[in-house]
Amino acid sequence: MARKRERLEVIRDILRVIQEKREIKPTRLLYSSNLSPQMFKDYVSELKKKGFIQDFEDKKGKKFFKLNKKGFDFLQEYKMIENFVENFGL
Amino acid sequence: MYEWLIENKELLKLFYGLFIGIICLIIVLRSDKIFRLSLHQGVRYFRNAFLFFGIAFAVRYFVGFIIYQGYVPAEIFSYSKMVFEFFIIMAGFFIFYSLIWKQVERSSEPFFSSILNPCILIFYLMTIIFITLDSIWGGYTAMFFSQIFLFTFAAGISFTKFLEKRRRKFLKFYFTAMALTLIAWTINALAVLLFRLNDGIIINTYILNLIVFLLFLYGVMDITRK
Numbered sequence: 001m002a003r004k005r006e007r008l009e010v011i012r013d014i015l016r017v018i019q020e021k022r023e024i025k026p027t028r029l030l031y032s033s034n035l036s037p038q039m040f041k042d043y044v045s046e047l048k049k050k051g052f053i054q055d056f057e058d059k060k061g062k063k064f065f066k067l068n069k070k071g072f073d074f075l076q077e078y079k080m081i082e083n084f085v086e087n088f089g090l
Numbered sequence: 091m092y093e094w095l096i097e098n099k100e101l102l103k104l105f106y107g108l109f110i111g112i113i114c115l116i117i118v119l120r121s122d123k124i125f126r127l128s129l130h131q132g133v134r135y136f137r138n139a140f141l142f143f144g145i146a147f148a149v150r151y152f153v154g155f156i157i158y159q160g161y162v163p164a165e166i167f168s169y170s171k172m173v174f175e176f177f178i179i180m181a182g183f184f185i186f187y188s189l190i191w192k193q194v195e196r197s198s199e200p201f202f203s204s205i206l207n208p209c210i211l212i213f214y215l216m217t218i219i220f221i222t223l224d225s226i227w228g229g230y231t232a233m234f235f236s237q238i239f240l241f242t243f244a245a246g247i248s249f250t251k252f253l254e255k256r257r258r259k260f261l262k263f264y265f266t267a268m269a270l271t272l273i274a275w276t277i278n279a280l281a282v283l284l285f286r287l288n289d290g291i292i293i294n295t296y297i298l299n300l301i302v303f304l305l306f307l308y309g310v311m312d313i314t315r316k
Contacts, residue, residue: 008128050129073127081128083313084121087260089251090132090188 008085010035011052012078014043015071018053023064026055047071096289100154106296107151113303114144120314131195132188134204139184140306146177168225175221175233182240183213189247234279241272260309267305274298 005013010033017032018024024032030040044065047053052071055063074081084090095102121137124130153170187194187209194209201207220232245268252261274295281291 008130070129077124077127080314081124081130083260084124084310085128085130085132086255087309087313088132088136088188088264089248089261090130090136090191 006086008078008082010043011047012075012082014047015052015067015075018065018067018071019075023066026063026065029065095293099289099293100157102296104151104154106300107147107154110300110303111144111147111151113307114140114147117307117310118144120310124314131191131201131204135184135188135191138204139181139188142177142181142184143303146174146181149173149177172221172225175224175230176217179217179220179233179236180213182237183210183217186240186244187213189244189251230279230282234275234282237275238272238279241268241275245269245272260313263305263309267302267309270298270302270305274302 014029014033017029021028026044029044030037033040033043035043044053048055050070051068052074053065054068055065057063117140118137121133121140125133125137149170153166153174156166195201201209204210216236220236223232224230245265248261248265248268252265255261277291277298278295281288281295285291
C-alpha cells in the first residue's frame with residue numbers, strides 16, 4: 001500500500017503540476033493531485049491565501065491556476081524546507 | 091580549571107549571555123528564511139522560540155554588563171529578573187507549541203499572528219502567573235517547575251516523532267537536545283533550590299546549556315546550508 005503523503009509533499013505535488021503546465025484548469029489539477037474534492041479545495045484555498053498560486057479567467061471566462069513567484073521559490077527550496085520541518089518535528 | 095572558572099564567574103556569565111544571544115540570532119535569521127519561503131506555522135513558532143531565548147539572554151548580557159561596570163541600582167535586578175524570566179518561559183512555551191500546533195490549528199486556516207493569538211495569549215497569562223508567584227516567593231521556583239514540566243512533554247513528543255521517522259537523522263539530535271534541556275533545567279533547579287547555588291553545579295549547568303544551544307545551531311546550519 002502506498003504511503004500517505006505528508007502535507008508538504010501534497011503542496012509540492014500541486015505546485016509542480018502547475019509549474020509543468022504553466023496554466024492549468026481546476027478539474028485537471030484536481031485529477032493530477034490525487035486528492036478528494038474537499039481536500040483539494042482546502043489545499044488550493046491555502047495556497048491562494050499564502051500567495052503561492054493565483055487563479056485567473058481566460059477570454060472565454062474559463063478558470064485557470066498559475067504559479068506566483070512565492071510558489072516558484074517554494075519549489076526551488078523544497079528540499080531544504082522539507083528537511084527543516086521533518087527534522088525538527090514541526 | 092574549576093577554580094579559574096569560579097574566580098572569573100561574573101565575566102564568564104557576561105560572555106555566556108552574549109554567546110547564546112548570538113547563537114539565537116543566527117537560528118532566528120536562518121529559520122525566518124525558511125518561514126518566509128514556506129509560510130509554515132511550525133517553523134514560525136520555532137523561530138519565535140529562539141527570538142525569545144535571544145531576547146532573554148541579551149537582557150541578561152546588558153544587565154550583566156552594567157553590573158560588571160560597577161553600576162548596580164537595586165531596581166535593575168528585580169526588573170531584569172522579571173524580563174529575563176518572561177522571555178525564557180515564553181521561549182519554552184513556543185518550543186513546546188511548535189511541536190503540537192497541528193493538533194490545535196488547522197493547516198489551511200492557521201492563526202493570523204504567531205505572537206498574539208488565543209493559544210499564545212494563554213501562554214502569556216500563564217507566564218505572568220509564574221512570574222508573579224516567583225516575585226512573591228522570591229526565587230525562580232515557578233519558572234523551574236514550568237520549564238521542567240514543559241520540556242518533559244517536549245522531550246516525550248520529540249522522542250515519539252523520532253520513533254515514527256527514524257530515517258530523519260536530526261530528529262535523534264533534536265530529541266537529545268530536548269532531553270539535555272530537560273536535564274539542564276532539572277540540575278539548575280536542584281542547584282538553586284537544594285544546593286544553594288553551588289558554583290560547581292552552576293558551571294556544569296551553563297556548559298550543558300551551551301551544548302544544547304550549539305546542538306540547535308548545528309541542526310539549523312546543517313539543514314539550511316546550500
